[in-house]
Amino acid sequence: MGPVMSDQPRVSVIVPAYNRASTIERTLDSVLAQTHTNLQLIVVDDASTDATVERARLVGQEFPLTLIEQPCNGGACRARNAGLAAADGDFVAFLDSDDTWDPRFLEVLLARFADAGPEVGCAVASYRIYGDDGRVKGELIQGAEGDISQEMLRKNLIGATSCALIRTEVMRAIGGFDAAYPACQDYDLFIRLSQATRFTSTPEILFLYQDVDDPGRITRNQRKRLAGHLLIYRRHLRAHLKGDRHARANYMNYIGDILMRMGRPRAARRMFVGYAWVYKRKLRNYPRILMAAARVSPARYAAGMVLINRFYLLLKRVLGPGLAQRL
CATH class of the missing domain: 3.90.550.10 (Spore Coat Polysaccharide Biosynthesis Protein SpsA; Chain A)
Known part of the structure; x- marks a missing residue:
């Protein structure tokens, strides 16, 4: 130094x-x-x-x-x-x-x-x-x-x-x-x-x-993640979500991901479908709906999300970040 x-x-x-x-x-x-x-x-x-x-x-x-x-x-x-x-x-x-x-x-x-x-x-x-x-x-x-x-x-x-x-x-x-x-x-x-x-x-x-597979990390504790997002909702988002469908959809997206990682695919599917209703062109969401419908395990869902994110990174390099962001 x-x-x-x-x-x-x-x-x-x-x-x-x-x-x-x-x-x-x-x-x-x-x-x-x-x-x-x-x-x-x-x-x-x-x-x-x-x-x-x-x-x-x-x-x-x-x-x-x-x-x-x-x-x-x-x-x-x-x-x-x-x-x-x-x-x-x-x-x-x-x-x-x-x-x-x-x-x-x-x-x-x-x-x-x-x-x-x-x-x-x-x-x-x-x-x-x-x-x-x-x-x-x-x-x-x-x-x-x-x-x-x-x-x-x-x-x-x-x-x-x-x-x-x-x-x-x-x-x-x-x-x-x-x-x-x-x-x-x-x-x-x-x-x-x-x-x-x-x-x-x-x-x-x-x-x-x-983002290592460490059970001690807060991001690996899905119950804590869910409790944290619910507190964010109560303290910051409750009034805003009522008048902003995009904000409401994004919140559903967060909760759906947590529910899948908690092993609750039926509830997660409702969240993902709600997100897709607003963001119809977000193609990355549809594999998640399919995984929720198939009731895959949390481990298979996590592995699937890694593959989806890596594919998206490849798209960004091929199409450019502007176009890829809309997919």
Whole structure:
């Protein structure tokens, strides 16, 4: 890591960790490899029972990091908020302890802030999703610009928390993460951010998301996912969905996917058909309706979705993202 330039904005990078001994060094190395060098690195250990703390301390021998050890496991939201309380940077970013950034992640997003002006409080990067086998499962190309508050009520445009760089004062003004959510904390965060500030983004893929088959991940706990989406509905979406059929269809899409992964294909089919009624040209939805009608197992559904997403990525390369997006 090069010398710190005093005229660079200071960025506080917060890495929450729970039993990530096998991945945390790789994650922290991706922070230390950043071309933007004015960093405060904060690792919040959420009462790990493996060697996560010891691995973080090894990295701390190369770069002065702040290690916060939580006395008991309180979940990712509380861990992130503990890091936010200790942050002294102008900007704050949250990187999950099994994911990685491209070395230019902070540099590019800070440039987007400089171009967009002081009224922008959040910048997001595009990202690619990898599976257990190291193959690409999907990607999200960001296009969020300006006031996206109404679009965020239609669907989660941004995705994972680790793709964002946020002004610290804005993050603190909205109260940080809401620990009441068992899942969907990222969606709740970006809804509240969109109501408080403007966004900017880059189409460059600068974040690598590891969607590994780990039962400890919140995204693998379908009951928590369902509870999280229902809380999003009660707190943010109830009134909006009544007057926006597209938002209502997108919500049905989320719930249908969860129900299939919970082994409830009959209920999922109703959700997918409701989505197809609004988005008739979304061809990717019809194989899901067929899988629900055939009552395939959650494992077969998950494998089918991986194939569908990989086929869609191929279409994007052949047809271009604009045309593929409409399919």
